[in-house]
């Protein structure tokens with residue numbers, strides 16, 4: 001992939017305004033309360049939301065349906081402050097990646113992948129992070145190896161979508177701007193259901209007609225299976241659900257996705273069914289099953305048959321993800337032939353099964369495949385580094401034995 005690297009830093013400007021109230025990430029009710037608190041009518045909230053989210057405007061003086069007096073007042077009291085972009089990469093094939101520096105100096109990544117035809121108004125899917133690092137330590141996952149640092153705030157989560165949309169608005173007059181990101185997946189760094197309230201609030205803004213106005217089928221939350229929170233989610237919001245499954249039996253899933261020891265497959269599948277069939281009449285027709293293809297680990301014909309049996313009563317689409325190796329990863333990507341053979345078995349069992357295209361191998365967008373840009377500050381990161389050094393030393397010793 002050809003990449004234009006664009007270093008970006010605007011921390012000085014951000015620092016100037018951090019003592020003001022950040023309106024980015026406030027719900028409609030919170031914004032209405034803010035306007036009431038400064039002696040204004042609550043409907044100002046929807047006016048300002050449209051400027052912030054639909055036109056990407058941060059300068060109150062550009063909000064032309066607001067009086068000059070209120071513009072000045074907002075300028076003094078408030079700001080619209082997205083997370084700081086440390087750098088961004090825009091590829092020729094339309095893929096875009098941002099590295100954000102969030103409060104405390106940690107870095108998180110966001111990736112946008114357009115449909116293959118890369119049309120200006122075509123599908124563009126943004127993969128959003130919900131945490132700095134991740135506590136769940138899935139064995140195939142780069143993010144998991146870095147340990148968990150902290151949850152992202154609502155404005156840091158929604159700010160990723162705001163910045164991605166903004167990147168299509170540069171050089172367009174404020175009133176002519178429009179959002180071009182069509183789909184969002186909460187599938188970047190972190191387990192979104194372990195940062196529940198901010199994630200649900202951010203998705204509410206994504207769906208809100210006064211904010212991003214995305215359709216509920218175009219906002220997807222991907223979970224590794226935090227079962228109790230899946231039941232909460234079914235009640236709280238209507239979005240598409242994806243499950244990072246990656247293994248068709250408990251023994252293997254315990255190893256690949258250790259949270260499975262706490263919430264095993266029978267509980268996970270039951271919660272997924274409840275998500276589809278719950279009493280909420282608005283709800284969804286299927287879940288998406290994410291399955292990373294690891295050579296010789298979870299990709300045999302037998303595994304495919306087990307997967308078909310496991311999912312037989314769960315309306316589901318299966319997305320096979322060729323593994324994107326990262327430095328010192330203990331796995332390799334399954335061959336294309338193996339992935340197709342696996343997919344054929346699932347198709348024959350009646351499932352819709354897709355194989356994720358790897359658009360630009362250096363842009364890694366699956367759950368847990370965002371490459372480590374988090375400032376490693378955890379003991380797990382240290383342990384992972386030590387295990388790599390041990391393995392390297394063992395290899396050196398093996399080499400010495402062979403030389404003898």
Ligand code: SF4
Nearest residue numbers: 134137138141144368
């Ligand atoms: S795969 Fe997802 S849930 Fe698992 S460690 Fe990585 S980021 Fe966390």
